[in-house]
Amino acid sequence: MENNTHKLEIFRGLLKFKSNQTKIWGVLIFLSIVTTIEVVLGIVKPEILMNTxxxxxxxxxIFIILTLVKAYxxxxxxxxxxxxxxxxxxxxVITLIFLIAYLVFIILVEGNxxxxxxxxxxVSWNF
Amino acid sequence: MSTTISTNIEEEDLWGGGKQPFKASYGKLMMWFFIVSDALTFSGFLVAYGFSRFKNIDSWPIADEVFNHFPFLHGVDAPMYYVALMTFVLIFSSVTMVLAVDAGHHMQKERVVFYMALTIIGGAIFVGSQAWEWKNFIKGEYGAVETNGGQIYQFVYEDNPKKRIGLENLALEIPGDRVQHESKNGIWFRDESTLPSFTLNEVVSGFKSNPNIVIKTEKIDEKGHKIILSREESLEKISQAKYVVEGANLVRNEYGNRLFADFFFFITGFHGFHVLSGVVINIIIFFNVLIGTYERRGHYEMVEKVGLYWHFVDLVWVFVFTFFYLV
Structure with missing residues (x-):
């Protein structure tokens, strides 16, 4: 159907692929790298990142930002x-971002x- | 926006049908409607999880200590590796799905069949992994005791607080156990849930006779580690124990806060159900491709639509992975 309507560049044009297929593999490599960084950080837990x-x-x-990058x-x-x-x-995107950001904000504040x-x-909760 | 009244020809164009809003076909737009609303359902679940977690911020279970199993590595502490593997499986099956969609654009039936088959296999592996994860979670490994107030006490060695001790190594055998009450006995066909392998008395006396065992509480210190009591404090606290807890169900679990297991079952279960239905839909589309339905129709847009759903399932898992296992 639409053969050459794919936009083939990612990272704002920094990386341009020859075909849609190579782009898919490129994105897979990128997502795998991000996931690996997440897993390594989750296992190592560097002391410097444990500050509030x-x-x-x-x-x-860092986890949340990397997740949003992957979602993008x-x-x-x-x-x-x-x-x-x-x-x-x-x-x-705007619908989801608006509704979810609102929900997250109001419910987490309430939980806190x-x-x-x-x-x-x-009242003692430890009995 | 133009304020002039449009001509008759333009109106006919607009109202005559055949126009695609956003240049996307009806089916694709409807799939996006569904995805947006389903994304809100999942965010409702995850935000509810966040609510309970913020509410119990100083006593929430630490995911690394709960999900630390890996196939064929018994007793090895392997946090996160298995979920990471599941994540890779799902991302990879997402990639084969895009490749199937791409092959569909080029009307290459054989390649669509091949990549759809890989996608289905990837999805099946993922659902199977999730079932294994559930099995470990429900069965539990060490067991714990719970107080009347719902606090979970786990048992660790005093000289090596990282090493936990299972109830089967701790409890003393005391003869004269009571048996499970079944509906066929007694009046009014009532029964009770399965009794734990050890009575509270056995666990408590085992604890008292083992001087190098202490209690690991639910509470978290400033560093993010669970607080471990001294032997004297432990002896004092053990008298408050009310139940022996093994594994997890919707009422209580050996990992800590009761809500933790509930959210685990609901969020991963809801997601697993999505994956399962995705696999079923993929199989239907796969057979449609095989018998050449889309070849005759002239386009493979159905593959693209089911692909959207499949990627959405992957997208949700990315968030579940972060908020359940990493954060």
Missing amino acids: FLSTKLINW YIAWDFMHLRDETSGLQASI YIYDVMYEGF
Whole structure:
């Protein structure tokens, strides 16, 4: 059907592939590298990354950012979002980012609050 | 936006049908609708997990200490390796799916068949791995005791707190066990759940007679390690034990907070169900490709649509992997 409508460059044009197939293998290698970094970090747990930053450990922020990077490449290259119109891209991504960010913010703040209540309250939870 | 009234010809064009919004076909757009709503369902699950975790931030189980099995490596502490392997399997089956879609664009039936078959095998391996993971989780390895307040006490060696001791090595054999109550006995066809292999009395007396065993609590110190009590504190705490816990179910589990097992079952179970249905849909499409349905139709868009779903399952696993096993 659409033979040469694929956009073949990733990393903002830094890497351009000759065909759609080589691009797929390239993205696989990239995703594998990112996953390997995650696993190695998770096993080694470098002491320097265990410091708290913005209410969780630094290493957790690295995991979350790497996850979002992986999600971007899965959606953009495996699910062909790169080849769709910008309108379709925006209606999928903005909807999800807005709703999920809101949900995460409000529910995690609430969870933290309940922790505080239980921690500072006069009720013993250890019996 | 233009404020002029459009001409009749343009209106006919717009309302006459045959237009594709976003230049994507109906089926693909509907698949995207489904994916977006399903993504919200999964984020609801994961955020609920985050809620419970933040609520119990100082006592949540550490994933590395729970998921540390690897096939054929019994008793070896292998955190994360197995889930990492599962992740690679799923990413790889995602790649074969894209290759099948790509082959479909070129109308190469043989290659579509080949890559679809690889995708199905990858999905089946993943579901099997998840079943094995569940089996280990449900069976448990060491066992623990639980207090009335729902605290889990695990047992470790005092001189080597990393090494845990299983109940079978700890408990003292005390004759005169009670048997499981079954619905065929007694009145009113009530029964009870399976009794643990050891009674509380056996575990507690075994603990008291073993001077080098101490209790590992649920609580986490500032460094992120579980707090281990001294022998005197342990002897004091063991008197509060109420139940012997082996493995995990929806009520209690030997790993720590009760909600941890519930979320494990619900999130990985919901995801595993998606993978399973993905495999089934892939098989249907695979046979359709085999009998040449899409060859006659003139395009392989069905493969592309089921591919979208399959990649979505992979995408969700990336997040489950991060939030359940890494963070």
